[in-house]
Amino acid sequence: xSAKASAIAQRVxxxxxxxxxxxxxxxxxxxxITYLLFLKLAWERRGKDGQCEIPSxxxxxxxxxxxxxxxxxxxxxxxxxxxxxxxxxLGLIFAKPQSKISDPAKLRRLFQLIDEQNWADLDxxxxxxxxxxxxxxxxxxxxxxxxxxxxxxxxxxxxVQVMQPEARMRISDPACGTGGFLLAAYEYLNNPxxxxxxxxxxxxxxxxxxxxxxxxxxxxxxxxxxxxxxxIERPLVEIADSLARTPSPVDMVLTNPPFGKRSSITxxxxxxxxxxxxxxxxxxxxxxxxxxxxxxxxxxxxxMLNENGRAAVVVPDNVLFEAGAGEKIRRGLLERCDxxxxxxxxxxxxxxxxxxxxxxxFDKKPQSTSPNTKHLWVYDLRxxxxxxxxxxxxxxxxxxxFIQCFQADNRDLRRESERFRCFSCKDIFARDKANLxxxxxxxxxxxxxxxxxxxxxxxxxxxxxxxxxLEEFRAAEKAL
Numbered sequence: 001x002s003a004k005a006s007a008i009a010q011r012v013x014x015x016x017x018x019x020x021x022x023x024x025x026x027x028x029x030x031x032x033i034t035y036l037l038f039l040k041l042a043w044e045r046r047g048k049d050g051q052c053e054i055p056s057x058x059x060x061x062x063x064x065x066x067x068x069x070x071x072x073x074x075x076x077x078x079x080x081x082x083x084x085x086x087x088x089x090l091g092l093i094f095a096k097p098q099s100k101i102s103d104p105a106k107l108r109r110l111f112q113l114i115d116e117q118n119w120a121d122l123d124x125x126x127x128x129x130x131x132x133x134x135x136x137x138x139x140x141x142x143x144x145x146x147x148x149x150x151x152x153x154x155x156x157x158x159x160v161q162v163m164q165p166e167a168r169m170r171i172s173d174p175a176c177g178t179g180g181f182l183l184a185a186y187e188y189l190n191n192p193x194x195x196x197x198x199x200x201x202x203x204x205x206x207x208x209x210x211x212x213x214x215x216x217x218x219x220x221x222x223x224x225x226x227x228x229x230x231x232i233e234r235p236l237v238e239i240a241d242s243l244a245r246t247p248s249p250v251d252m253v254l255t256n257p258p259f260g261k262r263s264s265i266t267x268x269x270x271x272x273x274x275x276x277x278x279x280x281x282x283x284x285x286x287x288x289x290x291x292x293x294x295x296x297x298x299x300x301x302x303x304m305l306n307e308n309g310r311a312a313v314v315v316p317d318n319v320l321f322e323a324g325a326g327e328k329i330r331r332g333l334l335e336r337c338d339x340x341x342x343x344x345x346x347x348x349x350x351x352x353x354x355x356x357x358x359x360x361x362f363d364k365k366p367q368s369t370s371p372n373t374k375h376l377w378v379y380d381l382r383x384x385x386x387x388x389x390x391x392x393x394x395x396x397x398x399x400x401x402f403i404q405c406f407q408a409d410n411r412d413l414r415r416e417s418e419r420f421r422c423f424s425c426k427d428i429f430a431r432d433k434a435n436l437x438x439x440x441x442x443x444x445x446x447x448x449x450x451x452x453x454x455x456x457x458x459x460x461x462x463x464x465x466x467x468x469x470l471e472e473f474r475a476a477e478k479a480l
Contacts, residue, residue, distance in 0.1 A: 012037075014388060018109050028100050031215055035080065038093060039063070044120035045226060046404050053090065053225070064111050067096060069104035076107065088232035089221040090149035092239075095214070113246050151180055151256045151314055152349050157349060158399040159254060159312045159359060160184040162406040169206060170250040172304060174242035174257070175297065176209030179220030181254035186227060204233045208250070210242045211242040222296045243296050244281050257297035259357075287332045291327035294318070298329060298360075302336065305364040310445075317356045327433040334373040334425060336435065338363040339394040342378045342436060343402060348387040350392045356382070372440065373425045376436070380419045383441035 013427055043060035046052040058079035082095035083090060101107045165171055165185050168331040173181045189202055207229070210328060211217040221237045286299045294315055301311050320342075321327065333339055342363035347354055348410060365372040379402050387394045405420040407413045416422055421440060428434055 008117070011117070013198075016115055017108060018113070031218070032099070032101055033216075034219060034222065035094065035097065036110060038226075039079070040114050041119050041222075041226055044118065053230075055082065060115075064115055069108045072111070073099070073101075073107050082413075088230045089225040089236060090230070091123060092221045092231070092237060093218055093225065095218070095239075107448055110167045118207045121467050138312070150177055150350075152394050153180065153184075154394050154396045154399055155345065155349070155359075156180045157396060158403055160188050161403055162408045163252065163254065163310060163312055164408050165189055165252055166414075167194060168201055169252055170208070171206055171252045171254065172208045172210075172247070172250040173253070173255045174210050174247070174300060174304065175255050176211045176220050176237065177213075177256070179209060179223045179237075180205045180383040181256070182209050183223055183227065185252075185254060186224075186229070203229055207236055210240050211237075212239070212241045214239050242292070243283070244377040246283070246285065247300070247304045249309070250304055251306055251309050253301045253304050253309070253311040253313070254264070255312075257294055257296070257302065259294045259316040286326040290329075292322065292325065294363065295322070295329050296324055298333065302333065302364065306312050307364060307366060309364045311360075311362055311364075313362075314357055317358065317362055319360075319436060320358065321433065323433050330434045331429070333362065334376075334428065335371045336367065337372055339366050339373045339376055341406065342376060342438070344378065344380045344382040344439070346382045346385045346387055346394070348383065348390075348392075371425050371429070375426075376423050376428060378421050378423065378438050379416060380421075380439060380441055383439060384444050419429045 008284065012033060019086065039054065039058075039060050042054050045225055045360055052378045056062065058075070063072065063075060063079065066075055070175070077099045080094055080099060083094040084097050086094070093333070099107070101110070160181070165188060167189060171182070171185050173179075176182060186202065186207060189206070191200075194202065203359070207224070209217075211218055217237055217239045221231070224236055231237065282345075283296075283299070283302050283303075288295070288299065290296060297316065298313060298319065305311060320330075339360065339362040341359075343359040345359065347356050350357070350405075361401065362373075381399070383404060385398070386392065401417075401419065404418060412422070416423070419441070421438075423438060428436065
């Protein structure tokens with residue numbers, strides 16, 4: 001998070017003191033702030049003619065001009081109900097609204113605090129960072145998160161830059177969060193050279209996001225709306241469980257699915273395996289059964305793609321080496337797709353310490369008698385690279401070499417370097433469990449100190465290994 005975004009996030013976090021005696025849960029507080037911020041933002045970005053998407057009676061200028069606290073609270077509640085009935089993204093932003101600020105004087109104080117900042121002067125990405133910064137603070141406070149590890153904006157921009165989305169592409173994020181990938185794709189495509197027909201397609205049909213968490217989906221809708229995307233013609237964002245249904249085909253998927261916890265829901269690919277008392281989904285098009293939601297999302301992304309469709313998926317380390325269903329899914333992906341690039345991301349760029357993640361880039365190909373993956377290129381941005389959220393955040397410059405090595409215009413021009421290596425599919429299949437957790441650089445800090453990883457990291461790794469073993473035992477038991 002940038003220093004400016006961090007300072008603004010701290011200011012918004014401090015607003016919580018106004019509501020500290022109202023008994024609001026963190027997510028309820030964040031929701032109330034989201035409503036108010038959106039009303040202010042929508043008013044600030046009104047057109048040159050003074051027109052605002054919000055009905056005039058409920059515009060920010062009209063609300064804050066109400067001098068009586070009780071009258072302000074009543075008008076604000078009316079605004080929430082009225083806006084929830086609006087079509088498109090505006091209705092989603094205010095879906096099932098309820099003002100949970102019981103004290104009219106506190107509501108007045110929040111209006112005053114938010115009115116002091118000119119929010120429209122901030123970069124749109126900064127607004128997302130503010131919200132995600134609040135979620136990060138909550139995760140720190142409760143000593144845990146909900147599997148939400150929001151992708152740093154420089155990483156998102158680098159991914160979109162090498163993926164090079166094109167006009168008239170259908171682009172989807174099945175775990176859209178606050179909309180980082182969708183916004184970056186929109187900004188990449190939204191240039192003056194677009195024809196009027198292409199621009200119309202971009203604004204109405206190009207983008208689609210889904211997320212199971214209503215609070216972050218609300219902010220995604222808010223961000224898209226503030227970019228001029230209304231979603232009236234076609235839903236652009238949905239609150240739903242992506243894994244529960246077969247998707248409509250798209251040309252490109254950009255996503256960071258939730259990770260960190262196993263799902264309580266198993267996704268079966270075979271009706272004969274459904275003899276269970278647990279909750280399950282049936283997805284016949286999947287080629288492996290597992291309760292690991294990261295592995296299920298990887299299969300889901302494959303099913304989302306048109307033939308020759310392209311994907312970039314952020315995955316945790318366990319997806320690269322997990323046995324059982326993990327090995328089956330890796331081998332299936334290497335056979336069905338051209339899995340051409342793996343970016344090893346460093347820890348320290350996420351708000352939960354110790355998280356290690358990667359980006360898998362692959363193109364869906366027609367079925368063949370031989371694997372569609374011929375070579376996997378691995379870029380190591382992890383070894384001997386040290387980042388922290390506050391003191392040394394990852395930057396666009398840190399990803400410049402990766403972007404250059406990727407050779408998005410012509411991957412045949414790729415050349416090996418210190419951090420970029422090529423591995424044949426034959427060699428990968430020969431590795432134990434088709435392990436993709438590949439590294440070749442020596443970690444200087446480990447070489448110099450000989451220190452083991454921190455105890456909490458060791459504990460997490462042990463737990464992950466135990467969970468993998470338990471799943472294999474369960475699979476073996478069901479096969480008997």
